[in-house]
Amino acid sequence: MNVLITRFATLVILSISFSGFAQKEPKNILFIAGPPSHGWNQHEFPAGCELLAQCLNQSNLGIDANVSLGWPEDDRLLENAQTIVLYSDGNEEHVAKGKADALNDLLSKGVNFAILHFAIETGASELDAFLSRAIGAYFELDWSVNPVWTLEDATIAQHSVTRGVAFESIEDEWYYHLRFPTTGENVTSLLSAHPPENSLGKDGPRSGNPDVRSALRNRIPQTLAWIKSEPNQSRGFGFTGGHYHYNWNDEAQRKLVLNGIAWTAGIVIPANGIESKIAPIVKHQSIEHAIALGDLDDLKRYIANDPETLNRPGRGSYTPLHQAILRKKKALATSLLQQGADPNIPTKSKQTALHIAISRSDLESAKAVLQAGADLSLKDGSGWTPLHLAAAKNKLELAKFLLDSGADPKLLSEAGGTPLHEASVSGSSDIIQLLLNRGVDPKIVSKTGKTALDHAIEFKNQAAIELLETQL
Template sequence: MKRILKITLLLALVSGHIFAQKIVFIAGPDSHGKGEHEHQGGSTLLVKSIQEGLPGVNAVLLQSGWPKDSAVLNDADAIVIYADGGGDHLLIPHLAEMDRLTKKGIGLVMLHFSLEVPAGEVGNHVRDWIGGYFEINWSVNPVWEAAFSTFPDHPIANGVKPFSITDEWYYHMRFADGMENITPILQALPPESTLKGKDGTHSNNPGVREAVLTKKELQPVAWALERPDGGRGFGFSGGHMHKNWGNDNFRKIVLNAIAWTAKAKIPEQGIPSATPTEAALNALTKKLD
């Protein structure tokens, strides 16, 4: 009987029915015009890339927000959220559940608008889970071209080469005090043109002007957190423009980070993935009314 069980398990492993890690993607509804905030199309591409680049990992896509049956999250090694944020953030009704999951050591990745959460209880939770978040009247969300020329000695940077890309890169995020246990993965000094607007909830404020214009502080737009509970978190402020998933380095950073939060082994040259054509990217998007 024991021998039969061992053979059955071996066959299951070979056929792909037993996976080293499970990653659950929660994609919110698409919310902007075609080509922007394409949460479902972007998540679909990332899931496919994970499945092809790391065949030992089980990547699961949940569409249209938080699952009705959240039991699917209980055995996850990492959860990826690509959705709208703000006061209607999909996490707000599920803070206790997400806190329970992260305290089990489950990794968490939050992409673009999902990083914006209300300050206070929600913001404090997200800061504990991934290291930082977008706080209105403190963080800003201009569109600008960021150039990344150097990277830390970190598995998320495996195989990534210098690149420049235009996106709605959020910056001046609300990070944990002293950036404790946080490693900036992508950082750049935004141009002064990003702070030409009037003060507003998302546009400008005295704190960001001091940091960028006076102190010339590099601004992390992607970062990794190693939590005291043994889990990992990753925040990525890009991802507004769907076409950017066609950039190999942009895509590789996020794929590597997702795998890292799940504690999957990242190849020395990073997770391989085919460069999607413009037509393939367009096929993943929807035109909103």
């Protein structure tokens, strides 16, 4: 008898032990993405959904997130989802156009919903009614507005969805003054702000109206993210940002949306929110574009994604460093050098970063590239060292800097000329005197058989003639 009891007790203990190790079924989250629209980096719904799904799958919170490009043909994907996320254009291009009955059926079965950006504007009364039930709000023409403005001084409510969220400043197409048909404890504003009055345009379906103007004048906070929750009913999450794809770089935005989506599926949000790491998303279409606009952050993103970009020649055979100096983007040039940009890489015309800095009269960049190891003896396509170039362009301050930094004033060009030969063409008496004081021999004859004085006479540089004649 004791043996039987012992065996039974052992089986019970083992059963309890193994049940403790049994893994819970993952929460299925289905993203339904509309096709990309607008211009570069705007309304990139498939890419945005893939990014968010990947972050959720890597969160170790027991989530199985998948993306459907367009409405899924297999209804089982919908039926197996704990949460469905809609991220698409609105109105005629809404990813759920004509699917109000299916959505309401899923909602009645306990499926949760998260609706992002333009998907909150359905343009159809039956879909608006669904959004009211699912997330508690929708975009209404001649009531709501969709301007691009910079969110600052945001108010963030205390809730598990806002754990770890700390917004600073972020520009987006933040929709606001939404229609909230139901109010009370079932709808909670998570992120709100006071949009500037100049974010409104003239009165129009989406640009402005008397009601929204009154709301701003009266300092009524505008909700930008919210949740809907009622006992024993589905959960909903709404977010009006997400126009610009590169804004997913922003940790606060990313975390708020990840938290919100996971919360709808019943996930317990960690104390500091859902942590995620992503490859930097570039803002501009090319690194050249980022440099032209002086966007240091985007420049860093390009290099972080592909370190070889740092010294890779691009348009016109110019490296990023060449381009930054050429466009006088000094902060970018400094950053590139700090990241290890090579100052001695030549363009097709054999110009180095130092040659370009001299051509652009950029003493600060010249100092930076020299400190980074620029070679003072390298010659450009004209056969000139940086000092020859400074002399030819009559750049006195730069010539003095190069000489003080160790440039050899006696080094000859490919044509056998000294820096004095180049200065004698159109240089001032100051630069002629500087070179003479630094030991340049005015009697040197170039490969063309001419002295510096010969050049001065040929080009009628009277100031140079007078100085050079005294040296004979």
